[in-house]
Amino acid sequence: MQRQCKAYIAGAFEHPTRKAVDKTVPQLHAEVALGALLDAGLTKNDVDGYFCAGDAPGLGGIAMAEYMGLNLRHIDSTETGGSSYVVHVGHAAEAVAAGRCSVALVTLAGRPRAEGVATLGVRNYGAGVPDVGFESPYGPVITNLYAMAAMRHMYQYGTTSEQLAWIKVAASHHAQYNERAMLRDVVTVEDVLNSPMIADPLHRLDCCVISDGGGALVIVTPEIAKAIGPRCVKILGHGEAIKHLNGGQVDLTYTGAVKSGPIAFAEAGVTHADIDYVSIYDSFTITVLESLEDLGFCEKGKGGRFVADGNLISGVGKLPFNTDGGGLCNNHPNNRGGMTKVIEAVRQLRGEAHPKVQVPDCTFALAHGTGGSIGTRMGSATVILGRNDA
């Protein structure tokens, strides 16, 4: 029996650029929008809902709606950092189900490489943000915040650098087949451990790449999906959560996935054993390890053992992940990895991933995003998707 769902992903597009010296950010948004609409066989005149986050220039979605000439009756500019686009998939499904729109467009784009934005700087969201006075003087760049989570996880659960390295090794095995991936060389655990230490215990190869580019998704009603055809992918479940420092009751060994995951699984009505493929936001290796534990793919604290020995490598392990090479090897448009996680999950469910990494008979996939920092506060989002006949 086929599962009912309230909305489908009909179009998905990843921008081929990795360094966009000759394009503006609005232009990149429009290019990914066009790509996803062409993929769905729709036009911009079909779009009546638009979803974007803080990377879209202007006030919410207003400026981009004007730039692209969209005629909208539903907008949503929820901002949860790199996980925003996973949230948008869920919100778009809800909006479509509620009749608020019938064709929803989600876009992400940016060009931090072309603009030379350093990630070793302290990310400052503005002087009015209440935490900033008590953190920015201490030099919290993104890497050392995630590193503190890794350090505590190692202390508490015995997780090792070798185990974290396996996450990068698996990503590199997939990236070798992706001609657009920034890092295509297959690496070993030793390569990761021998790469320069950036912030203890994270080495250079524990960190994702910096890239320009973007991506877009088109989400439609079941009626439109039926007309478009079997490449449409079912949106079965969605969960989102914010996790923060809780007034000083700090625990960096888990993420917001402890909430977003169960909500998504419950709505989808599937179990972990049903999931054939996962896209897990991989800003750093530790992000993947904590997310997999929190999503329930292994017992808390045993993520290190779970990811070791190639368990995340397609065709080798039990849980193939990030078969495009992920943020660790492929790309990380505008330092926001949620969009590309959903796109690769769509490829897998369509059977359109690279043949060397395509999961056979891929029926159910999970995409998970983490925005902000697991070392402080984050927006976590999970979607569970199904093949058209799932």
Next chain:
Amino acid sequence: MSGGERTYPDPVINLETERFWAAARDGVLLLKKCRACGATHYYPRAICPHCLSGDTEWVAASGKGRIYTYSVMRRVEKPFAIAYVTLEEGVTIMTNLVECDLDRIAIGQAVEVTFRTTEGGHALPVFRPTSGAAR
């Protein structure tokens, strides 16, 4: 201050937190405690994050705690240790570790508050290994 230490950017100070920074200048680390629910919180707010009561008061911390986690930033001109320290009062706060061998920091290590002067002359609470404890 040792010659190898980084310079410290100024904190952002607002109406809710100016008392905290004034006390720091006197060598005191302040926390906020809620008179309604009794919970101590950090970073300090006018409104208790545990019960949303506005009836909060400043209390002086002992300044003693243990390292919850840390990371040494290596890819900078002057490597430094960022950390979370769990205070005796039960709250865990972001800070830097100073006056210590960056290669011998350990989770669980006993530390005590000290202060550094920021670029603009404010006093910033940081932590060092407790006197007499292994460094």
